[in-house]
Amino acid sequence: MEPIRSTLQKNLDSVHQQISAACQRSGRQAGEVQVVAVTKYAEPAWFLELAKLHPTFGENRPQQLADRQQQLPHIRWHLIGQLQRNKVNLALRHASMIHSIDSIRLLEAIRAASDAIGFKPSILLQVNLSGEATKSGFSPIELIQSWPDILRISSGLPIEGLMTMAAESDDPESARPVFRGLRELRDTLSQRPDSIESGLKLPQLSMGMSGDFLTAVEEGATLVRIGSRLFSGLETSPS
Numbered sequence: 001m002e003p004i005r006s007t008l009q010k011n012l013d014s015v016h017q018q019i020s021a022a023c024q025r026s027g028r029q030a031g032e033v034q035v036v037a038v039t040k041y042a043e044p045a046w047f048l049e050l051a052k053l054h055p056t057f058g059e060n061r062p063q064q065l066a067d068r069q070q071q072l073p074h075i076r077w078h079l080i081g082q083l084q085r086n087k088v089n090l091a092l093r094h095a096s097m098i099h100s101i102d103s104i105r106l107l108e109a110i111r112a113a114s115d116a117i118g119f120k121p122s123i124l125l126q127v128n129l130s131g132e133a134t135k136s137g138f139s140p141i142e143l144i145q146s147w148p149d150i151l152r153i154s155s156g157l158p159i160e161g162l163m164t165m166a167a168e169s170d171d172p173e174s175a176r177p178v179f180r181g182l183r184e185l186r187d188t189l190s191q192r193p194d195s196i197e198s199g200l201k202l203p204q205l206s207m208g209m210s211g212d213f214l215t216a217v218e219e220g221a222t223l224v225r226i227g228s229r230l231f232s233g234l235e236t237s238p239s
Ligand SMILES: *Cc1c(COP(=O)(O)O)cnc(C)c1O
Pocket: 038, 040, 060, 080, 081, 165, 208, 209, 210, 211, 225, 226, 227, 228, 229
């Protein structure tokens, strides 16, 4: 078997090459897109090696993120999975960005905790554009209607953009309307006078995973969350 490191490097290189090509196709600069390496299924040996090659990791669970952040403090850790309000302090202490703010109540809890303990990670609001009941997130209508409240609650917190997940599918094209919808929603929100007055530009769009990140890049993703694709070809150690 190849060493873990060379497999990871090959996978990373190929992801970056494909992102560059997708940027070229769509008139974007490759430097506008950051890869968040999702480590939730990775064995320790894998993410420890990956940490020598790549600076930004994503985790779904706050406790696992906190444990791994302490193990690898030079990595920027992004929380991408659902956050319960009782885990907000943990998330604030260990995450540099939280992608998954899916309700006003959670935003309020983050604001309160951030005021109390002084940690201010960048935050993204999660939007459910696929309409699946199993996915969390604001509906587009809810986000637009609550926008004045969101601006008021988040004042002083860096809301940097929006995040979404497309429905699972073997066809990446099926995700395109969802990704385009997120970009259009961002444009709508960022052009509002109240957003402009608050200085909220919403530059970040977190969208696209292993199966659909190229479509997401073509539609304007600035953060792609890639897990399985980075670890393909690695063999799970026998337990
Ligand atoms: C697991 C996960 C990913 C990465 O999924 P892959 O298909 O393995 O690339 C991205 N985003 C979220 C929210 C996830 O839970």
